[in-house]
Structure formats: C-alpha cells, structure tokens
Amino acid sequence: MPALAPDLPIALTCGEPAGIGPEIALAARMRLGADLPFFWIGDPRHLPQGAAVTEIASPAAARDVAPDRLPVLPHGFDGPASPGQPRPDHAADVIAVIARAVALAMAGEVAAICTAPISKKALKDGAGFAFPGHTEFLADLAGVGRVVMMLACDALRVVPVTIHIPLADVPATLTPDLLEETLRITHAGLQRDFGLTAPRLAVAGLNPHAGEGGTMGGQEIAMIAPLLDRLRAGGMAIAGPLPADTMFHPAARARYDAAVCMYHDQALIPIKTLDFAGGVNLTLGLPFIRTSPDHGTAFDIAGQGIADPSSLIAALRMARDMARSRAQ
Template sequence: MANAPIKPLALTLGEPAGIGPDITIAAWLRRRELNLPAFYLLGDEAFIAQRAKAIGADVRIAAVSASEAVSAFAEALPVVATGERATAGPAKPDASSAPAALASIRQAVDDVRMGRAGAVVTNPIAKSVLYRAGFRHPGHTEFLAELAAQNGRVPQPVMMLWSPRLAVVPVTIHVSLREALNQLTSDLIVSTVRIVAAELKARFGIARPRIAISGLNPHAGEDGSLGHEEQTVIAPALKVLRNDGIEAKGPLPADTMFHEAARAGYDCAVCMYHDQALIPIKTVAFDDAVNVTLGLPFIRTSPDHGTAFDIAGTGKANPSSLIAALQLAGRMAATQS
C-alpha cells in the first residue's frame, strides 16, 4: 500500500501586532537545521513581507494554496490567504486585528477537517483585542471546541501543557480561583482524565499512561484537617478512573509532585486549577513548553506564551516554543497517518 501523501501543518497568524509573525519567520528560517515539518501560514502575504522587512529577515514568501504548501516549503514561506487583510503595526493592534486573527483560526480548522492539513498550530492571540471586537470565548481552547462541534455537540476541550520533562493538565482552566472551586466536580475530573488517558495512548504512543492526580488543598487536605475536597470530590473520581483501568494515583500534595524524582513516576500530572498546573511547567520548561488541546477531532498545538507586544517587530522574539509546537504537531500527525 502506498504511503499517504504528507499533509502540511496549518499555522494561524495569531494577533498580527504581536510576535506571531516574527516567530513564524524565525521558525521557517531554521526549517533545514531542525528538519521541521512543512507548514503554511494562514494570513496576508503583504503583511508578512512587511514584518519580515521590519525585523531584517531574508525570507522569500510564496502565496500558495494549501495543496501547494509542501512543495513550496523548502524554498519559501508558504502563505495561504484568508481574505482578511492585516494592517496592524508591531505592538499596535487595530481594527483589522480581530478579523484577521479569527479568520485564520477558522480556516485552519476547516483545512484540517477537510483533509488539507495534518494539524492546527496556533500563534498567540490577544484576548483583550478580541473581546473589544465582541469575542465571547474565554480563550483559544474554548473557541476551537465550538469550531469542532459536530451535530450541535461541542466536545470537551482539555488543555495540556507538554514538554519532554513534564506534561500537565488543569481540570479547570480560564476562570477565577473562586469559580474554579465552584466548577470542580468528580464528574469533571473523571471526564478530563479519561480524555487525557485516551489521547496519551492514541497520539503520544504511551501504551499504559501513568497519571498523577493532585489534591486541591495544602498537603492534599491533611486527612480533612485542611479541607475536605480530596475526600468528597477527588477520591470518588479516582475510584471511577481505577475501575476504568486507568492508572491514576492520588490525590497527591501539589507541592511535592514536581521535583525531578517525582516527575519520573508519571506521564502527566492532572491538577485542579490553572496555576497549580502551569506554574511548575513554566518553571522547568519556559522556552519549550507546548500548549496541546486534547479532546478535539483534530490535533492542535500552540506555543506556550503570549503576544509579547513589547518585543514585536524587533527581531528579538524567541521561536523555541513555536518550533516545539510544530515538531510536536508533526509527530502527533504522523501517529494517525
């Protein structure tokens, strides 16, 4: 049987005034050195050419279709038009920013669902800019879930931050700590961990994933003296997961889960709220952590940082996290081809 043709990765523009264009150009310039999978940028060819000039990058840009991206990639940065022009200057979002960013995301999802791309890789967005334009989602993750809806059913998106040294998942995501406590239930923990376990098998090639589950309170509640959620919310979820055959251990004190020896004992740490998960991974893998959305019918990765307006257009932006996101997306796409 002949090998399936290689599908390029669909890379979104992100916030035009941020560092997304800069790191995209920087990543493409290192394509041969790092043997990067072929990708194309969904955006505005003239805008990218202008940004390349601003940062002093010697890059050839080719306006192509998705089907032409792989053949163009070796010699030029492939750009597939979205029909939305971007006019924002570095660090200066304007009225074009939100339409350009959202059109890029929508088209990337459409391309991967129609088989034109192997995965979606997203550059950072500026949520404040999108909110002013009427965007109603807490973030990228929730917007992608809506775009992934089938027959009116929106999948549960699970945010994983991955690096070779640590992978983490927060059960509750972009909400206040007070709201996270309201949202945290045994059912939410169970559904989250089931998705994590399934995708670690299917897309990361881990035959029997080992999942560490944190407690919520200091010292995992200290047998109820520092809080009861470990006994009333987390322990019942663990019982269900173990009955499913999932290797889940916990609840574990979060302050002792992330040193080097502890990390060797699991493949992913599932934590109860955003900062409990993200502080440790941003401490040990700030430059190369990748945001991966699990639970979608397609692969999505993203650099684990923001728009960095303060250095946009200066040529100082570090492309390491985007490079890691492209590499991981290529690896995950290869497992399902």
C-alpha cells in the same frame, strides 16, 4: 473527517498581526527549512519587511516551496499591521483565519493546526469574540462539547482541570463530572496522540498536603479520592490525590505520564519553571490536532526582531509527532 495523513503540511495561523506571531513564523521556517513542512495563513504584508515568502494556492503546494522561503496561504486583512498596536478592524480576519485552518483540518488537507497567539481583548473589542480563548473556539468550530488543555515539554505534561477562572471559584467549579471527563479525555489523548498504550496519570489534590486527612480541606476525601478509586477499579492507572508540592521533582515525574492538577497555576508554574521557552499548549479531545506556543502576543517586543521562536518550533514539532502517533 478523513483519515489523517501525517506527511501533509501543518497549518500555522497568523494569530494577532500586531504581536510576535509573524516574526516567529518566519524565524521558525528559517530554522526548520523543509525538514518540517508548514505554511502560514495570513496577510503577507504583516510579515517582517523583506521576508522571503512564496504565496501558495493550496496546502499541498507548501511542500514545493524552497526551504529558505516561508509558504504563505494568503488571507487579506484590512490594512497593514503596526507592531505592538492591535487594530480593531483586524479582529474579524484573525478569527476567520482560525476558522479557515479548522476547515482545512476537517477536510483532511493538513496534518495538524498550530495557532500563533491571539489577543483575546483585541478580538472581543474588535469583533465581539465570545469565547475565553482559542481552546473554546476550536471546540465550538469542531462541534465538540468538552476538550482538555494540556501543556507539554520534554520533562513534563500537565493538565489543569479548571483553567481561566478566579481561584475563589475553583472549589465550586471542580465537580465530579468535570474531573472525570478531564481524566478520561487526558487518558484517551495520551493513547491516541502520544502512543502510550497504558498511560499513567498523577492527580493533585486541591488543598495543601492533599487535604491532610481533612484537616486542610475536605474535597479530597469527599470527592476526589472516591472518583479516582472508581476509575482505578475500571482499569486506569491513576495515583492520587497527591500533595502538589511533591509531584514535580525528577523522581516523582518519572512515575507518571501526565499530571492532572486542580487549577491553572498548580499546573502551569511547574512546567514554566522547567522549560519556559520549550513548553507547548495543546488541545486534547478535538477531531484534529492543535498545538500552540506557550506564550502570548508579547506586544512589548513585537517588531524588534528579538522574539524567541523556540516555543513555536517545539509546537510545530509536537504537532508533527502527534500526527504520526494518531495515524498509526
């Protein structure tokens, strides 16, 4: 992959055309103007009626577009979009747009990828999409075996070790190898993408009170603590295993750069409580930068002009900042 040029534009994929992705893309451009260059990949017909757009032939042309117009790299779909009503025949092109953005990133034509929300059900029903979500598909396209999902805002960064699985399956899925890989990828990502030379990690226990000496569960004693001791001996700054219920107040957050949690809700509840509108979903361990707004397609409000673009704007800004850090 070519060396990253942070002054290149960011590629924003269209996501699910029937969701809020098209309208928040336009709203983000109107707010950001030319201060943060990005372009949208999708079918111009799916944008809000009367949207001011300029079609471009290549990513480089996005910088020449007037700040009050959305640069669009066209990708034709089979027919228009109906807000709130995903079409099965759109699924293959939603997937193709993501693959197209990855190809641009791998060729060094964009600084980063920002992905609008997809409907995993719509993609599975319409095109047999075989991946749990964006993250796994991007890793497959990039030829990377293991990546890490991080949620980030100004107040907090969190990483769930296990993600979209039933809570009952977490203990068996939480292996030493999985935890170690997650910690190492997170540590490297904080260095490469956030400019932190010596990242500080805080690791939650699996059980209440981090097991309380084995009285509330044994995973901390048997697996988590010995692994953290070994990584600390190798030079990593890691605190834990810690009781999750005392990790997220202001004084605790000041002591670490990212919190690594054992399961989905343990990580996502605190960040969504602290900054519901400004949270960003990003993927560590890819050869390119990928961010995404931390919300879904919002079919229930799509097309009404009331969707909040704040999380998308935060995702675009974080992608730009990560590109700058990675290029140093």
